[in-house]
Amino acid sequence: MTQTLSPTGLAFRTVPEDRLRGAHDLFLAALHEKPGSDESWDVMRQAYVADRTFGAFDGDRQVGTAVSFPADLTVPGGEMLPMAGVTYVGVRTDYRRRGALTGMMRAQLEDAEERGEVFAALHASEPVIYGRFGYGVATIARDIKVNSKRARLRDDVPVAGTVRLLDGDEVVPACSAAYPALQRTRAGLMGRSEQWWALSYHRRIKTDHLLVAAHFSAAGDIDGWVSYKPAQATSGDVRANATLYVLDFQAADQGVANDLWRHLVGVDLIEDVMAYFRPLDDPIEAMLVDAYAVRSESEGELWLRVVDVPAALAARTYGIAEPVVVEVVDSLLPGNSGRYRVSPQGMERTTDQPALTMAADALAMVYLGTWRPSVLAATGRIAVADPAALPAADRLFAVDQPAWNGSLF
Ligand SMILES: CC(C)(COP(=O)(O)OP(=O)(O)OC[C@H]1O[C@@H](n2cnc3c(N)ncnc32)[C@H](O)[C@@H]1OP(=O)(O)O)[C@@H](O)C(=O)NCCC(=O)NCCS
CATH class of the missing domain: 3.30.1050.10 (SCP2 sterol-binding domain)
Structure with missing residues (x-):
């Protein structure tokens, strides 16, 4: 096990298998969340690769954590190159600003380099953190809010296939099998490893009431889907102001996206559809009778580091x-x-x-x-x-x- 020391006496090394749960709880605490239950750890454990989890240590005490998982990135022209997907980064409140993150970032980038990974990438909680480590905002996305009550697709928006809700245990096998065909369609898309599916889907399906509506082509193949969770207004009245939060929206082409948008704005008892991180060129305004049913704002999406x-x-x-x-x-x-x-x-x-x-x-x-x-x-x-x-x-x-x-x- 290699270990490097910082000027403040912290050491940086990988986290042994039997301490991964503690590392995850440390991350949750950095986000002001309580430790995970046994049930949630059963799921989250699958997102961890032990020799890709770095810790900052004060003696034996772990005070910081930074995780990566294997992925690949589609670059302009369509080639896909190995990438470290960086996530679960956190430092204990009482050890902040003592170089814990700096040491872990350095160890993690050197590790990615040794593995032959061409990129590292992450989503940042705050934009001031990662530039100093060579990360830059490499994609910009739109958060799109559609008022469902006003939104109706124009009659001339083409229909490409059918949409059906998947059963919970169908979701990951079906979507993970369909995803590789979509990944080459645009620069910036990334491969979804088993760790990615664990951290992004398993937990939400189990505890978060995530629903997945899949799109089927005329040939019966899945060629896109939307994953969403409805959140009711705080009043608890199902007729009032519920929002549909869309967390994943994948489509092989615009025809598929048309049908998925039609599905989303057609869900009953919903006031707004909130779709996070859509591509900048999502043409939703051009698809609606009333374009002003849409409000959107753009923000930095993927932070990329060329390794x-x-x-x-x-x-x-x-x-x-x-x-x-x-x-x-x-x-x-x-x-x-x-x-x-x-x-x-x-x-x-x-x-x-x-x-x-x-x-x-x-x-x-x-x-x-x-x-x-x-x-x-x-x-x-x-x-x-x-x-x-x-x-x-x-x-x-x-x-x-x-x-x-x-x-x-
Ligand atoms: C963000 C976080 C990981 C930084 O850890 P840290 O160990 O305090 O960072 P370091 O001591 O290595 O800081 C390195 C430099 O970045 C700066 N920096 C780090 N986090 C910063 C922040 N949130 N805002 C402003 N500056 C920050 C430090 O001031 C320091 O600058 P300097 O070298 O000029 O002195 C930590 O504050 C944290 O756990 N935050 C909550 C969880 C979180 O946001 N995680 C990121 C998820 S993407």
């Missing part, structure tokens, strides 16, 4: 433009620092003078096409030696469809 810059730059496709030499500066994973010539043909290392210089977090922001390099340059995140390279870099990194992650973890 292996050469592999990441080599794997994605690029738009048509003159080549640009980009310098990446990565103080945490110094093997990434270097100069890369990016062109429509791909990427090669170079010793030429760079036109643009960026840190790891800025690279993560442009990598999936979400932020234009010229915008990051204008806002001070990219240093520019050759301004003529900016329009070319914008075209090289641009994508056809906004990147979207769509998997909570």
